[in-house]
Amino acid sequence: TPESAERTATPGVATGLAVTGAGGDVLFIEATSMDGEPGLTLTGQLGDVMKESAHIALSYLRSHGRQLGLDPNALAGRRIHLHVPAGAVPKDGPSAGITMVTALASLASGRPVRPEFGMTGEVTLNGRVLPIGGVKQKLLAAHRAGLTEVIIPARNEPDLDDVPADVREGLTIHVLSDVADVLALALRPVEPTVGIDTGAPVEPALAGA
Amino acid sequence: TPESAERTATPGVATGLAVTGAGGDVLFIEATSMDGEPGLTLTGQLGDVMKESAHIALSYLRSHGRQLGLDPNALAGRRIHLHVPAGAVPKDGPSAGITMVTALASLASGRPVRPEFGMTGEVTLNGRVLPIGGVKQKLLAAHRAGLTEVIIPARNEPDLDDVPADVREGLTIHVLSDVADVLALALRPVEPTVGIDTGAPVEPALAGA
Amino acid sequence: TPESAERTATPGVATGLAVTGAGGDVLFIEATSMDGEPGLTLTGQLGDVMKESAHIALSYLRSHGRQLGLDPNALAGRRIHLHVPAGAVPKDGPSAGITMVTALASLASGRPVRPEFGMTGEVTLNGRVLPIGGVKQKLLAAHRAGLTEVIIPARNEPDLDDVPADVREGLTIHVLSDVADVLALALRPVEPTVGIDTGAPVEPALAGA
Amino acid sequence: TPESAERTATPGVATGLAVTGAGGDVLFIEATSMDGEPGLTLTGQLGDVMKESAHIALSYLRSHGRQLGLDPNALAGRRIHLHVPAGAVPKDGPSAGITMVTALASLASGRPVRPEFGMTGEVTLNGRVLPIGGVKQKLLAAHRAGLTEVIIPARNEPDLDDVPADVREGLTIHVLSDVADVLALALRPVEPTVGIDTGAPVEPALAGA
Amino acid sequence: TPESAERTATPGVATGLAVTGAGGDVLFIEATSMDGEPGLTLTGQLGDVMKESAHIALSYLRSHGRQLGLDPNALAGRRIHLHVPAGAVPKDGPSAGITMVTALASLASGRPVRPEFGMTGEVTLNGRVLPIGGVKQKLLAAHRAGLTEVIIPARNEPDLDDVPADVREGLTIHVLSDVADVLALALRPVEPTVGIDTGAPVEPALAGA
Amino acid sequence: TPESAERTATPGVATGLAVTGAGGDVLFIEATSMDGEPGLTLTGQLGDVMKESAHIALSYLRSHGRQLGLDPNALAGRRIHLHVPAGAVPKDGPSAGITMVTALASLASGRPVRPEFGMTGEVTLNGRVLPIGGVKQKLLAAHRAGLTEVIIPARNEPDLDDVPADVREGLTIHVLSDVADVLALALRPVEPTVGIDTGAPVEPALAGA
Numbered sequence A, B, C, D, E, F: 001t002p003e004s005a006e007r008t009a010t011p012g013v014a015t016g017l018a019v020t021g022a023g024g025d026v027l028f029i030e031a032t033s034m035d036g037e038p039g040l041t042l043t044g045q046l047g048d049v050m051k052e053s054a055h056i057a058l059s060y061l062r063s064h065g066r067q068l069g070l071d072p073n074a075l076a077g078r079r080i081h082l083h084v085p086a087g088a089v090p091k092d093g094p095s096a097g098i099t100m101v102t103a104l105a106s107l108a109s110g111r112p113v114r115p116e117f118g119m120t121g122e123v124t125l126n127g128r129v130l131p132i133g134g135v136k137q138k139l140l141a142a143h144r145a146g147l148t149e150v151i152i153p154a155r156n157e158p159d160l161d162d163v164p165a166d167v168r169e170g171l172t173i174h175v176l177s178d179v180a181d182v183l184a185l186a187l188r189p190v191e192p193t194v195g196i197d198t199g200a201p202v203e204p205a206l207a208g209a
C-alpha cells in the first residue's frame, strides 16, 4: 500500500494491526535512537500494558540480539524512542508486541521492514508469540489497507475460520510461534534498493536554505 | 504582524495556530537551552499529549539532525527548556508538533523563524506531518493576527473548502507532509539581517547600571 | 508437558502454579538479564505484593548466592528483567516467590529448570518457604497441564487431604521449607543435554536473511 | 517601607504584588544558593503555575545571563532555593514571574533590589512581560505598604484608569514589556552602601557564644 | 520456641511483637545486605509509619554505630533490604522500631539475636525507646509462642498490671528506655556456637547438584 | 525539665512548642547526619508545609553558615536525617521552623541546645522569624513541661496579653525577629560540661557483650 510503503521506507518502522472502537485498523510503530541517557522513551498515549510490551520487546532484543545476528551495541547505551501515532489516540494491550520487536530490530539492523507486511501478536521475554484477539477485524483492516502479507500467532490459527474467503485469498497469512521467525520473514535484506531511503547522509535539506 | 515579528526575532521562537474555547488563536512556542543536566523542561501548563509532542519533536531533530544540516551537538548534552505562554492557560493536543520542531530547529541552527509564518500539524518520530482539527478557525486566527503564510498538513487540504475566500486570498497556504519541508520554508537564512537580534553578546544591559 | 518443556528449555524460566477466578492455572516466570543500569524491571501487570516478591527473590539470591554456589556477579551489576505472561492479565500475591527464586537462579547458573516441575510458595528474605492458599486447585491445574512433580510449602502439607486421590497419584509432591532445597531439586545439571537449547551462540537467524 | 527595606537589604529578595482573597498584598520572594546537586528547590506552598514561573525565570537568566552582564556561573552548578513566605499560605499563578527573575538576578549579581520597588508581571522564556490581573488591588496594596515605585506590564496600562488618583499620585508607575528593563531599574548598583548588608563575612554571630 | 529459634539462627533476624485484628502476634524482621546502589529496600506491605521506622532505625545505627562498637562500613555503601513476612499482610505503626534496630545491628555485627527474645517499642533518631500500645496482647502472644524474654518500653511499665499473672511469671520482662540497652541484651556474643549458622561459606548447596 | 534535659543532652536535638487537638504540647526535633547521598531524610509523618520548613531551615544554614561561624562542610555532602517523634502522630505547619534551624545548627556545631529552652516561630530563607498561632497554649505547655525560657516571634508579642500571669512569671520570654539571635541564645557553649554527653567515642556498648 502506498502509505505503508512510505512509512516503512526508513529502518525502525513496522506496520501493526489493531482493533479500535470502529473495527480493525493499521497502525505504525516508529522507533529511533540517539545519544544520551540510556533508556526507553515511549509516546503515543500508551497504556500500562502496551508500555510493558515495549520494555519486553527491548529486553528480548538486548538479551537475544547476539543470537539474532544484531550488533549488540545498537540498542545498548543509547536513548531509544518508540512512538505510535496518532499522538492523541489512547492505545493499550499486548498485541503490538511482535510489531515492536520488529520495529526495534529494524532500527538496530538498519534493515527496513517489508512494506507489504502487517502483524499482530503478544511477545514474551523469550520471544514466544502468544495469541491475541480480533483476528477477523485485523485481517479485514490489513486487506482494506492493501497489505498482502500478515503475521498472526500460531495459537490464533483457529480464528482464521471466521475470516471471509476473499480476504483470506488476498492475503498470505503466516502463523508463527517464535518472534525470531517473524524477524527472518519481515525484515528486508541489508542491501540498499533503488528508491529506498537508506538513512545515509544526503545533501542536507537546510544547509543552503 | 508586529507581535509575531517581535516574538520571533530571537532564534528559538515559532508561531503556532491553536483552537481555544473562543475560536482560533495564535500561540508562540519558545525554546532555549543552557548548560546543565541534559533533558527537556516543559512549562506552560501542557497536557500529556502536548508534552509527548515536545519529546517527539526533540527526538526527531536529535536523530535526523545530521541529515537536516544541524549541528549534532546543538540539542544534545544541554538542558532544553520549551515554554508556551500564557503560563496559566492549560493547553493540550498534538497539533503543535511541527511548531515545536520548528522552534527547536531554529534554536539549534541560530536561524530565526520567518515572522510572517504560522503553522499547525502533528508530527511523527520520522518527521511525517499528520492531519489536525480546526483548520478553519486556525486560518481565521492567522489572518486576524496579520500572518501572511501558513503551513497545514497535506491531509488537511480538503478542509480548505470551508475557509472563507477573503481569508484564503490573504494567506499563502502551504500544504506539506514532511516536516523537513516545513523547516526549509519557515527558517530564515543564517546571514544576520539589519534589525534582527542575532543572539550575539552585546553591551550588557546591567553592567553599568 | 509439551508447553512446559518448550517454555523451560531456556535457562531463566520456571513453571508456577496460580489460582485464578476460574480455578487453578499454570504460569511461567521468565527472567533475563542484560548490560545496563543495575536493577529490576518487572512486567506482566504485577500487583504490589507480587512486585515485592520479585525484590525478595533477587535479594535472597544476591545475599546468599555464594552459599548456593552461584556466580556472585551473575545477578549484580546487570539489568534483570522478570516477566510473567500473559501480559494483559493482572496478577498479585506472594505465592510465586519460590518460582521467582528458581527462575532467577536458573538464569544466574545457566541451568534450565526441569520441565516436569511446577511449584508454589511464598519466600522470605532468608529463604524460608511460607504457606500459601489454593493447594487443591493448583495441584489439579498441574495435573491437567501434564506436570508430574510439584513443590509446595511444608506448612501446606495438611491441605493435601483435599486433593483427589487420582491427582495425588499422578504427581510426586515435594513439601519443602527451605528454598535452597527447591533449587537443588528443580534445576537441571549444568551439562548440556541433547535437544536442550543451551543458550550458546548458534548460526545467527538474521545474518543471511 | 520599613518592612520592605529590611527584607530586601540582602541580595536575593524582591518585593512582589499579589491578589489574595482579601484584596491585594505585598509578598517577598527570597532566593539563595548553595553548593550541592544543581537544581531548584521551591518552597512556600506554590501551585503548579507558580512553580513553572520559577523554572522560566531561572532558565531565562541562565540562557540570557551573559547578555545581561551576569556571571554565567552564578546560577549554574549550584543548588538554588526560592521561597515565598508565609510558608503555610498556598500561592499560585504566573504574575510573580518578573519578581522571581529580579530576585534571582539580584542573587546572581550581588546587587540588592531597591526597597521602594514593588512589581507584578508574567515573564516568558525570552524575557517578555505579559499582562496579569488585579492591577488596582495590587497598586492599592503597594501604596498601603509604603512602596513608591511599581512595575507593571505594558499591556496592563489601560487598567491604570481604575486606580484612584491619590494612589497613582503616590506611586511612580513603570509600564514595561521587557524584563531586562525591569532589572535595569530595580537592582541597586554594585557599590556597597552604608547600612546595607553586603553579604560579606562578618564577625561570626556564634563563634564566641 | 522452635520457630523463633529457626528464624533467628541467621544474623539479621529479630522477633517482634505486634497487635493484629485477632489479638497479638509474633512477627519476624529480616534484614540482609548486598553490593549495589546504597539505600534501603523495604518489603512486606509496610505502611508509611512503619517505613519511616525502618529509616530511623538505619540512621540511628549509621550515626551512632561507632559508639556501639559496630563496623562503620557494615551498613554504609551497601544495599540493605528489610522484609517483614508474611508478604501479603499489610502492616503499619511505629512499634517495630526497636526490633528493626536489633535486626540491623545483628546484620551489621554478625551476631545473631537471642531466640528466646521478643520485643516491641518505638525508637527515636537518638535511640530513645518510646511507649507503644497493646502490651497485654503482645505479651500473651509472646508467651503463647514460647518466648521467655520480652523487652518493652520503660514508659509502658504501668501496662504490666493488666497482664495475667501466669503470663508474667512465664516471661522475663525487661523495661528499657535506651535502644543501646536493647542491643546489649538481645544480641548473642560473636563467638560461633554449636548448631548456629555463622554465615561463613559452607559447601555450596548447588555446586554438585 | 527532666525529659527535655535528657532529650537535648546530645547535639542535634531542640525543644519545640506545638498546638495539638488537646491544647499545647512540647515536641522534640532530632537531627543527625551520616555519610551517604547528600540530602534530607524527613520522618515523623510530617505534612507538606512542615517538610518545606525543614528544607528552608537547612538552606538557611547552608547559605548563611559561614556568617554564623558554622563549619561550612558540616551540613554539606552528608545525609541529614531530621525526625520528629512520636512517629505515628501526623504533624504540619510552619511554626517549627526556628526549632529546626536550632536542631540543625546544634548538630553542625556540636553545641547542645540549652535544655531549659522551648521555642516556636516560622523561619524564612533569610532567617527572619515570622509570627505563628497558639502562643497561649504553647506557653502553658512549656510551663507545664518545666521549661523556663521560651522564644517567640517578635510579631507575636501582643499575644502575651492572653497568657496567665503565673505562667508569664514562671517563664523568661524572648521575643525575637532574627533566627541568628535564636541560635546565639539557645545553643550551649562548645566547652564540654560535667554530665553532658559530648558525642565523643566512649567504651563501645556492644564490644564486649
Ligand SMILES: [Ca+2]
Binding pocket: A047, A048, A049
Ligand atoms: Ca492499566
Ligand SMILES: [Ca+2]
Binding pocket: A178, A180
Ligand atoms: Ca527459536
Ligand SMILES: [Ca+2]
Binding pocket: B047, B048, B049
Ligand atoms: Ca491526558
Ligand SMILES: [Ca+2]
Binding pocket: B178, B180
Ligand atoms: Ca523527506
Ligand SMILES: [Ca+2]
Binding pocket: C047, C048, C049
Ligand atoms: Ca496492593
Ligand SMILES: [Ca+2]
Binding pocket: D047, D048, D049
Ligand atoms: Ca494547577
Ligand SMILES: [Ca+2]
Binding pocket: D178, D180, D181
Ligand atoms: Ca529591551
Ligand SMILES: [Ca+2]
Binding pocket: D178
Ligand atoms: Ca529584547
Ligand SMILES: [Ca+2]
Binding pocket: E047, E048, E049
Ligand atoms: Ca499512612
Ligand SMILES: [Ca+2]
Binding pocket: E178, E180
Ligand atoms: Ca545511653
Ligand SMILES: [Ca+2]
Binding pocket: F047, F048, F049
Ligand atoms: Ca498540604
Ligand SMILES: [Ca+2]
Binding pocket: F178, F180
Ligand atoms: Ca541580623
